[in-house]
Amino acid sequence: MADLDPTGATGAATDATSPPLRERVRAALQSRTALVVIILAVLALLWWSAVARDVSAERLLSLTVWGVMLGGVIALGAIGLTLVYGVLKFPNFSHGAMVTLGAYLAFAFMAVLPQGPALRPFSFGWEFLAALVLAMPLVGVVALGLDRVVYRRLRRQNASLVLFAMASLAMAFFLRSLIYLIWGPDFYFYYDARANPVLDLPLNIRVQADQLFIVVLAFAIVGLVHLLLTRTRMGKAMRATANNPDLAQIRGINTERVIAWTWIMGGALAAAGGVMYGLSSQLRPEMGFWLLLPMFAAVIMGGVGNPRGALVGALIIGVTQQVATAFLNPAYGPAVAFALMVLTLLVRPQGLFGARGG
Amino acid sequence: MPLLKVDGVTSGYGDMEVLRDVSLAVEAGEIVSIIGPNGAGKSTVMKVVFGQLRPWQGKVELDGRDISRLPPYEIVTLGMCYVPQVANIFTDLTVEENLELGAFALAGREVAERKARIYELFPRLKERARQEAGKMSGGERQMLAMGSALMLDPRLLLLDEPSAGLAPKMVDVIFERIIRVNQTGVAILMVEQNARESLKMAHRGYVMANGQNRVEGPGPALADDPDVARLYLGG
Numbered sequence: 001m002a003d004l005d006p007t008g009a010t011g012a013a014t015d016a017t018s019p020p021l022r023e024r025v026r027a028a029l030q031s032r033t034a035l036v037v038i039i040l041a042v043l044a045l046l047w048w049s050a051v052a053r054d055v056s057a058e059r060l061l062s063l064t065v066w067g068v069m070l071g072g073v074i075a076l077g078a079i080g081l082t083l084v085y086g087v088l089k090f091p092n093f094s095h096g097a098m099v100t101l102g103a104y105l106a107f108a109f110m111a112v113l114p115q116g117p118a119l120r121p122f123s124f125g126w127e128f129l130a131a132l133v134l135a136m137p138l139v140g141v142v143a144l145g146l147d148r149v150v151y152r153r154l155r156r157q158n159a160s161l162v163l164f165a166m167a168s169l170a171m172a173f174f175l176r177s178l179i180y181l182i183w184g185p186d187f188y189f190y191y192d193a194r195a196n197p198v199l200d201l202p203l204n205i206r207v208q209a210d211q212l213f214i215v216v217l218a219f220a221i222v223g224l225v226h227l228l229l230t231r232t233r234m235g236k237a238m239r240a241t242a243n244n245p246d247l248a249q250i251r252g253i254n255t256e257r258v259i260a261w262t263w264i265m266g267g268a269l270a271a272a273g274g275v276m277y278g279l280s281s282q283l284r285p286e287m288g289f290w291l292l293l294p295m296f297a298a299v300i301m302g303g304v305g306n307p308r309g310a311l312v313g314a315l316i317i318g319v320t321q322q323v324a325t326a327f328l329n330p331a332y333g334p335a336v337a338f339a340l341m342v343l344t345l346l347v348r349p350q351g352l353f354g355a356r357g358g
Numbered sequence: 359m360p361l362l363k364v365d366g367v368t369s370g371y372g373d374m375e376v377l378r379d380v381s382l383a384v385e386a387g388e389i390v391s392i393i394g395p396n397g398a399g400k401s402t403v404m405k406v407v408f409g410q411l412r413p414w415q416g417k418v419e420l421d422g423r424d425i426s427r428l429p430p431y432e433i434v435t436l437g438m439c440y441v442p443q444v445a446n447i448f449t450d451l452t453v454e455e456n457l458e459l460g461a462f463a464l465a466g467r468e469v470a471e472r473k474a475r476i477y478e479l480f481p482r483l484k485e486r487a488r489q490e491a492g493k494m495s496g497g498e499r500q501m502l503a504m505g506s507a508l509m510l511d512p513r514l515l516l517l518d519e520p521s522a523g524l525a526p527k528m529v530d531v532i533f534e535r536i537i538r539v540n541q542t543g544v545a546i547l548m549v550e551q552n553a554r555e556s557l558k559m560a561h562r563g564y565v566m567a568n569g570q571n572r573v574e575g576p577g578p579a580l581a582d583d584p585d586v587a588r589l590y591l592g593g
Contacts, residue, residue: 233462236451240459243450250408250442251506252434252463
């Protein structure tokens, strides 16, 4: 027990004859188990409230599956957000605008690509996939461009965290205005009035093929990111830079290059999230802005800087948001995410996967 | 020509001058020890040598090449590696990943062979290969930090307070390994608070005070020098 935590108070306490009860209770309340229990309790409460209001079991199950889909979309944004935070140590408020930009750029590509037939059972054709593949690196380059023009200068001046955060907020408004300017405030669909039939799945789950596609693609991309971070040189360099930037340089890592790849990756993932979100609902200039809060909630819940944590956090947030719509106006979705974020901050500020004492 | 030459360096943080006109040299294969009281600027010398801090005046040369404007990640490719005093391992990564990142500048093939050599020098690291580095003891961390820095097979190794915060038994182990590394031909420049011990093993030593180097001489002779002893060795 004592060798588990040589720095913290718990180790010192076990050496004493009897640890003060208050200390032990506090430590137990702040443990990972406590947070997991609280999150599960919130989920159970949501399901129970739904059942109490006569929401059918099939509908609840479908909502849960949709929640997993929304979680996948949130995860794509949240992983980029958490990577940027890990390496650059500031909350990037313009990440939501990257999501929107990705969705609209894919829309623009689809307008110029020749339209093919729908790839049944999905509602989209190959031009949608091509647009997705084109939009991802393009948003990555935009993210890199913003770094070169704005954030790199701030880095060279050793600017404070507040300046970085404010600059990213300014970039968020700038990008959003740009989108309004080019595409206007109207809603768009990737495919107007194209049939998107609900699949008949066991247990009466009502899900569209597109939604399954989103879930599978989101998880595939998250899996790829995991492989990239654990198996490749650049991935290891990213984790090293996030962990200790000064030491990374001493060990021969060009941290500016790592930062560049982090932006490209974060931007590309945000674009993928935006395109999926656009496919599952519609394109609006505010779409990314509304995802920003769930993304931050997922990042904080999972432990800031931890991609695996961001995925788990995103799934929890996604499911809670969707299940809550069984008895709440969907517009309150972000409020649910916000409540979970505040709960996490109160119980265990370092999140599910964060290091102790963080 | 010395392997490393620090030539009249003045530097500091912000407006605060920490080093004034510091000069020192390390020959190939030597152990050189810098001692001096707290705040003498010993660690700052290391930072200037390794490109973490720019000299305001003077320059740092490696093999006769001016490296004072190079970033750390380029300096490591020239055959000089550095173990800082604190935060010298990647705590979130495994022991093995730490070692592999030590050889980041190296292309694939040789990494496995170098890793095997480090495991031979520090068998404890092999036992802990898959463990998260942040969960190790102070002595093991120091071994890992040194091991990572040796992955590039440097000709010169910079050690900042390698014995700081270690149990006396572990200090002996670390010092013994430093000598072993040196016997393979690696020159060592170290800063130590454990002055007497580090001077005994050093070929040459420098005594620093108030940001300047004051005395220079063969290590054991400095350790026995009554003036040095009175001023800096506390007895």
